[in-house]
Amino acid sequence: MSDTTEGAFVEFSRVQKSYDGETLVVKDLNLTMPKGEFLTMLGPSGSGKTTCLMMLAGFETATHGEILLDGKPINNIPPHKRGIGMVFQNYALFPHMTVAENLSFPLEVRKIGKSDREAKVKRALDMVQMGAFGGRRPAQLSGGQQQRIALARALVFEPELVLMDEPLGALDKQLREHMQFEITNLAHSLGITTVYVTHDQTEALTMSDRVAVFDDGRIQQLAPPDQLYEAPQNSFVAQFIGENNTLTGTVTEVNGEFCKVKLDDGEVIDAKAVNIDGVGSKTQVSIRPERVEYNSERMAEGVHTIKAEVLEFIYMGDIFRTRLRVAGKDDFVIKTRNAPDQVRLKRGQQIEIGWLPSDCHALDA
Amino acid sequence: MTDRTTGPDQMTGATPDNGMRNANRANGKPGPMLSADGTPLKRSLRRAQRRQKIRALMLIAPLLIFVLLTFIAPIADMLFRSVQNQIVSDTLPRTVASLERWDGQSGEVPDEQTFRALYLDMFIAAERKEHTRLGSRLNYELTGVSSLFRRTGRDVDDFGEVYEDAFNDLDPKWEDPTTWARILGSADWVGEAEGAEAPGPDFELRDDVASYLPLTAELYGIFAEFIQTEDGDSPMEEEPWTLVYTALYWDLQRQGFAYSGPEADLVRAAAQAASGFENVSLKALFIDSDKDWGDPEVWATIKTYAPEYTPGYFLNAVDRQLTPDGVEKRPANEQIYGILFQRTIFMSLTITISCILLGYPVAYILANLPMRTANLLMILVLLPFWTSLLVRTSAWKVMLQQQGVINDTLVWLGLVDDASRLVMINNQFGTIVAMTHILLPFMILPLYSVMATIPPSYVRASKSLGATNWTTFWRVYFPQSVPGIGAGSILVFILSIGYYITPEIVGGTTGTFISNRIAYHISSSLNWGLAAALGSILLAVVLILYYLYDRIVGIDNVKLGG
Numbered sequence: 057m058s059d060t061t062e063g064a065f066v067e068f069s070r071v072q073k074s075y076d077g078e079t080l081v082v083k084d085l086n087l088t089m090p091k092g093e094f095l096t097m098l099g100p101s102g103s104g105k106t107t108c109l110m111m112l113a114g115f116e117t118a119t120h121g122e123i124l125l126d127g128k129p130i131n132n133i134p135p136h137k138r139g140i141g142m143v144f145q146n147y148a149l150f151p152h153m154t155v156a157e158n159l160s161f162p163l164e165v166r167k168i169g170k171s172d173r174e175a176k177v178k179r180a181l182d183m184v185q186m187g188a189f190g191g192r193r194p195a196q197l198s199g200g201q202q203q204r205i206a207l208a209r210a211l212v213f214e215p216e217l218v219l220m221d222e223p224l225g226a227l228d229k230q231l232r233e234h235m236q237f238e239i240t241n242l243a244h245s246l247g248i249t250t251v252y253v254t255h256d257q258t259e260a261l262t263m264s265d266r267v268a269v270f271d272d273g274r275i276q277q278l279a280p281p282d283q284l285y286e287a288p289q290n291s292f293v294a295q296f297i298g299e300n301n302t303l304t305g306t307v308t309e310v311n312g313e314f315c316k317v318k319l320d321d322g323e324v325i326d327a328k329a330v331n332i333d334g335v336g337s338k339t340q341v342s343i344r345p346e347r348v349e350y351n352s353e354r355m356a357e358g359v360h361t362i363k364a365e366v367l368e369f370i371y372m373g374d375i376f377r378t379r380l381r382v383a384g385k386d387d388f389v390i391k392t393r394n395a396p397d398q399v400r401l402k403r404g405q406q407i408e409i410g411w412l413p414s415d416c417h418a419l420d421a
Numbered sequence: 422m423t424d425r426t427t428g429p430d431q432m433t434g435a436t437p438d439n440g441m442r443n444a445n446r447a448n449g450k451p452g453p454m455l456s457a458d459g460t461p462l463k464r465s466l467r468r469a470q471r472r473q474k475i476r477a478l479m480l481i482a483p484l485l486i487f488v489l490l491t492f493i494a495p496i497a498d499m500l501f502r503s504v505q506n507q508i509v510s511d512t513l514p515r516t517v518a519s520l521e522r523w524d525g526q527s528g529e530v531p532d533e534q535t536f537r538a539l540y541l542d543m544f545i546a547a548e549r550k551e552h553t554r555l556g557s558r559l560n561y562e563l564t565g566v567s568s569l570f571r572r573t574g575r576d577v578d579d580f581g582e583v584y585e586d587a588f589n590d591l592d593p594k595w596e597d598p599t600t601w602a603r604i605l606g607s608a609d610w611v612g613e614a615e616g617a618e619a620p621g622p623d624f625e626l627r628d629d630v631a632s633y634l635p636l637t638a639e640l641y642g643i644f645a646e647f648i649q650t651e652d653g654d655s656p657m658e659e660e661p662w663t664l665v666y667t668a669l670y671w672d673l674q675r676q677g678f679a680y681s682g683p684e685a686d687l688v689r690a691a692a693q694a695a696s697g698f699e700n701v702s703l704k705a706l707f708i709d710s711d712k713d714w715g716d717p718e719v720w721a722t723i724k725t726y727a728p729e730y731t732p733g734y735f736l737n738a739v740d741r742q743l744t745p746d747g748v749e750k751r752p753a754n755e756q757i758y759g760i761l762f763q764r765t766i767f768m769s770l771t772i773t774i775s776c777i778l779l780g781y782p783v784a785y786i787l788a789n790l791p792m793r794t795a796n797l798l799m800i801l802v803l804l805p806f807w808t809s810l811l812v813r814t815s816a817w818k819v820m821l822q823q824q825g826v827i828n829d830t831l832v833w834l835g836l837v838d839d840a841s842r843l844v845m846i847n848n849q850f851g852t853i854v855a856m857t858h859i860l861l862p863f864m865i866l867p868l869y870s871v872m873a874t875i876p877p878s879y880v881r882a883s884k885s886l887g888a889t890n891w892t893t894f895w896r897v898y899f900p901q902s903v904p905g906i907g908a909g910s911i912l913v914f915i916l917s918i919g920y921y922i923t924p925e926i927v928g929g930t931t932g933t934f935i936s937n938r939i940a941y942h943i944s945s946s947l948n949w950g951l952a953a954a955l956g957s958i959l960l961a962v963v964l965i966l967y968y969l970y971d972r973i974v975g976i977d978n979v980k981l982g983g
């Protein structure tokens with residue numbers, strides 16, 4: 057069997073999953089989580105996030121590989137013995153039970169005494185500020201309230217691991233932001249280990265200790281949010297997280313950490329060699345819009361400058377958003393802060409823009 | 422409940438948000454809201470809604486009219502028959518009136534006057550051939566009345582011959598139809614009718630003849646109308662019924678008889694002679710024709726069933742009968758309907774429970790299989806629907822009979838001795854087996870459509886919360902499938918309580934339902950009143966059960982689909 061990582065609470069080891077025996081939905085998944093971590097699986101729809109979660113919960117079996125919980129393989133433990141709390145996207149509150157009965161259910165099946173049960177239910181309801189709603193039916197609650205109850209139900213039996221599959225997907229934006237905050241607070245204050253699934257990158261970035269970016273059944277990158285944003289490991293991650301400009305070209309020279317890239321229109325730029333195959337290989341260069349400067353007075357030492365033409369200048373209040381033609385491409389976007397002395401551009405204006413080579417990542421093509 | 426996601430705006434209850442909304446609304450200015458053109462908003466809303474309603478009504482109007490004419494009206498008429506009883510007073514109006522003076526408990530036969538009334542009614546009914554129908558009607562209440570009426574109906578023609586002969590012997594003119602026509606017909610009518618082709622103009626009574634010869638006038642009028650419309654003959658050419666001669670005799674015998682008009686001499690001569698005619702007792706004639714007329718019970722039955730509306734059919738349907746002494750239990754050997762109702766309900770319940778037990782697992786599997794496989798299996802469930810009911814039922818006959826497939830197999834396997842083959846058909850067992858099979862789809866379909874809407878996430882949630890498979894099923898899945906059981910049970914129970922063909926074919930005598938008895942009364946015994954009463958009781962039982970079901974389970978707990 058595989059060698060377990062020391063101190064890992066949850067571990068996926070070379071896990072594969074296929075539903076139909078023809079295509080792999082999850083391809084070679086390796087993941088370790090320490091106790092108490094809040095980890096988010098982020099990825100486009102159909103990338104296999106839910107499948108991973110279901111394998112962990114025991115509702116799907118891995119076609120290959122092993123899943124370990126607290127160092128013990130759980131492949132053969134039925135779901136109801138895994139002791140994992142779950143929050144479903146549609147909440148899955150039992151409609152024929154009241155809120156209190158819903159919360160009491162996991163305690164009853166664990167044969168916990170009545171007075172104990174009532175105390176725990178009350179504590180869980182208070183924890184999500186729903187103390188007054190114990191007698192209601194789920195259908196009598198609003199979406200946000202149902203969400204809280206689902207959360208309370210998943211936590212009431214004090215599991216060490218909680219899984220949440222897009223739990224905020226059905227809420228409106230404001231409520232969602234509020235709940236994000238509450239969930240992370242709860243998770244951290246209770247010290248539970250959380251696997252959270254979402255396709256919303258903002259949610260992932262704001263809530264998590266680490267984010268696993270899924271695509272095509274693989275983890276593309278597993279890193280804390282800031283690293284993910286600032287140092288994407290491949291062009292999928294760069295594109296998927298935040299706004300991003302890409303320029304395509306060929307690597308002409310590699311020296312240590314940096315390399316030279318000859319863009320498609322002949323211009324040669326310096327870039328950080330993050331994920332390239334060496335001299336002569338195709339590459340996509342990724343630059344964040346807010347790391348590009350056009351005001352020559354504000355440019356830092358050592359920036360690389362390049363000519364550009366203004367196609368669009370949008371005033372957005374706190375920032376200006378400018379679309380440029382750079383190196384023959386029309387979709388180069390830059391964002392600049394609306395400072396008192398900031399220059400405003402006009403359409404058709406010819407300007408020079410610059411960025412630091414360290415903000416410019418040469419990634420796979 | 423399906424798992425509809427309740428967004429924050431779909432709430433109508435007392436959520437904090439709604440409380441705020443209501444508060445905002447309450448702050449608005451009072452007074453009616455006006456629409457753009459100044460009419461009160463409520464009124465324009467109502468107008469708009471009325472237009473919508475009318476359009477909706479027009480769309481369903483064809484179906485509504487169709488159902489009303491071909492379904493509701495006949496059923497209402499049929500139900501009405503369960504209390505309708507005009508036949509007695511329509512056929513024997515004079516007898517019924519005369520019997521009012523008679524005391525049913527006296528133990529004596531009514532007086533001569535009542536027999537005279539019966540003679541008149543019976544004679545006319547016999548001419549119109551209505552007496553046998555009345556005989557069968559009263560036979561439901563007292564056996565033997567049917568043959569009594571048939572026999573007397575034949576004899577009653579001859580009762581008045583004595584008087585016919587007496588008048589004819591007195592003066593041959595009485596043998597001439599025109600004599601009668603002139604005495605009783607109006608001058609205008611006589612003028613027109615003379616020489617006219619039969620049946621001639623409609624008969625008209627002479628204005629004052631009814632004051633001299635009331636009974637004769639009345640009966641001659643009936644006679645004239647009858648032969649004109651039924652036989653197409655003219656009263657100018659047809660000798661009157663012997664009944665009319667009898668009536669004339671009675672008129673002439675009346676106290677203070679006087680006459681003026683055509684043939685005054687002839688009539689007066691007859692009046693003189695009449696006292697010398699032989700006075701026959703109709704009571705004697707009737708009892709002579711059939712001694713049952715001397716039985717007070719026959720008369721009591723006629724009197725008891727004289728009213729135009731009767732609870733008799735309903736009493737009959739619950740094994741009671743109406744007697745002159747009030748409502749009584751029928752004799753033990755005639756009490757069949759109570760047993761039949763009980764059996765119908767008991768067997769319907771058994772069938773419903775069998776359907777639940779057999780259908781629930783099937784529906785569960787169907788609802789939890791992948792769509793494509795489920796559709797394929799669903800065809801198998803629906804297959805019985807595409808086969809004729811008769812074929813399916815007959816197939817059960819082949820399977821279950823003593824020389825049938827199942828018995829043969831059991832004997833061949835040595836499980837059952839050849840001499841003691843199992844009796845599985847023409848009894849309750851056969852009916853229950855065949856009907857469970859036939860009604861099973863009605864249980865599976867609603868169950869399936871309810872189960873298909875139970876999201877698998879409930880089951881997963883339950884297991885993730887630590888519940889075993891059984892606890893998950895019993896506490897989470899089953900309660901949510903109850904509406905399907907409710908819908909299926911109502912369907913199956915109501916269908917089976919009124920089922921007819923299958924029990925008829927495989928039920929024998931112990932496995933038949935109340936509906937088979939209803940069908941028997943509709944098509945064989947022709948006792949439609951009793952059939953209607955049984956049907957009404959069946960309908961009432963279903964409605965009561967439906968009501969109880971609503972009280973116990975709740976009708977909103979019934980779902981036929983998503």
Ligand SMILES: Nc1ncnc2c1ncn2[C@@H]1O[C@H](COP(=O)(O)OP(=O)(O)O)[C@@H](O)[C@H]1O
Nearest residue numbers: 075076081099100101102103104105106107108
């Ligand atoms: N029960 C299933 N049977 C067959 N294919 C499935 C099943 N569940 C998911 N899939 C397929 O697996 C892939 C990954 O699905 P899922 O894990 O739900 O993705 P995500 O949650 O990231 O949107 C999808 O292509 C989906 O069609």
Ligand SMILES: [Mg+2]
Nearest residue numbers: 102105106107
């Ligand atoms: Mg998913």
